[in-house]
Amino acid sequence: xxxxxxxxxxxxxxxxxxxxxxxxxxxxxxxxxxxxxxxxxxxxxxxxxxxxxxxxxxxxxxxxxxxxxxxxxxxxxxxxxxxxxxxxxxxxxxxxxxxxxxxxxxxxxxxxxxxxxxxxxxxxxxxxxxxxxxxxxxxxxxxxxxxxxxxxxxxxxxxxxxxxxxxxxxxxxxxxxxx
Ligand code: AMP
Numbered sequence: 001x002x003x004x005x006x007x008x009x010x011x012x013x014x015x016x017x018x019x020x021x022x023x024x025x026x027x028x029x030x031x032x033x034x035x036x037x038x039x040x041x042x043x044x045x046x047x048x049x050x051x052x053x054x055x056x057x058x059x060x061x062x063x064x065x066x067x068x069x070x071x072x073x074x075x076x077x078x079x080x081x082x083x084x085x086x087x088x089x090x091x092x093x094x095x096x097x098x099x100x101x102x103x104x105x106x107x108x109x110x111x112x113x114x115x116x117x118x119x120x121x122x123x124x125x126x127x128x129x130x131x132x133x134x135x136x137x138x139x140x141x142x143x144x145x146x147x148x149x150x151x152x153x154x155x156x157x158x159x160x161x162x163x164x165x166x167x168x169x170x171x172x173x174x175x176x177x178x179x
Contacts, residue, residue, distance in 0.1 A: 003168055006032035007148070019172055021148050023058055023119045036167060037065045040117075040145055043165050044070075049142045050112035053077055053103065053130060058119035062147070066117060075107045075114070077130050088136060092129035101126070103133055113142035120148040121164060124155030131162055 008025035012018060026032045040062060051073040054063025060076065067074035080089060080100040087102035108114075116130050121144070131141045141162045149155065149166035156164075 001032065001035040003032060003035065003147075021120055021170065023147055026147070027061060036147055037062065037069075039167055040066060041069055043145065044115060044143065047115075047142060048113055049115045051075060051109070051114050053108075053114050053116045053134065055101070055116070055118040055126060055130060056082070059117050062119070062145070063117040066115065066145075073107070073109075075103060077101045077103050077116075077133070088133050090129040090133045090136075092125045094125070099126075101129055101133070103130075105137075108134065108137050108139060110138035111140075113140045115142045116144045116162075118144075118146050120150070121146045121155045121159070121166065122150050123153045124158035124164075127155075127162075127164070128158040131159065 006026050006029050008022040010020040010022050013020040026036055049070065049072060052063045052067045053075045054060045054077065056076065056078045063074055078101065080102055083102050083104055086105045088105050088108060089100050089102045091098050091100040114134050116127055118127060121127060127144050134141050144159055144162045144164040146164065147167050149169040151169050152171050
């Protein structure tokens with residue numbers, strides 16, 4: 001499967017100079033969608049994963065597949081203000097400014113191993129903040145999965161200890177911080 005050709009690249013989005021890797025084109029391509037989900041499931045078939053934390057919003061697409069297939073809970077990490085009950089929250093730096101993610105406190109069960117899933121790893125800040133929430137309640141990070149990695153942004157420095165896995169990596173000097 002030529003996964004690269006299934007990923008739409010959008011120059012100058014959301015701002016000039018940014019190359020945006022649009023993974024929605026994977027989901028309109030059933031062959032690519034199946035390849036991505038099967039590859040993800042295969043990578044973790046021998047790992048002990050008690051539950052999945054998926055990151056708003058594109059992480060939800062893959063997190064739900066993993067959870068459904070493996071019969072484990074799916075927890076949503078959402079942008080601040082979207083979840084109605086008591087939350088744990090973590091703020092992290094973006095290129096300009098900062099962002100905050102929240103998880104329902106009662107959903108994040110301590111002493112369990114959580115796989116964190118998003119669509120793309122850029123600087124690793126989003127995933128590092130999510131991992132910090134997991135650890136703050138005494139739970140463990142079982143791993144980190146994303147379709148795409150941008151290793152030139154040195155995300156290994158932030159999240160290398162969680163053994164992040166990706167299906168393909170790009171090398172370009174362009175960075176995008178979205179949403
Ligand atoms: P980071 O926290 O820097 O690792 O940024 C990761 C988040 O930003 C992910 O949720 C991605 O969806 C989004 N993102 C960052 N850069 C890009 C890019 N070049 N193309 C598409 N999404 C991106």
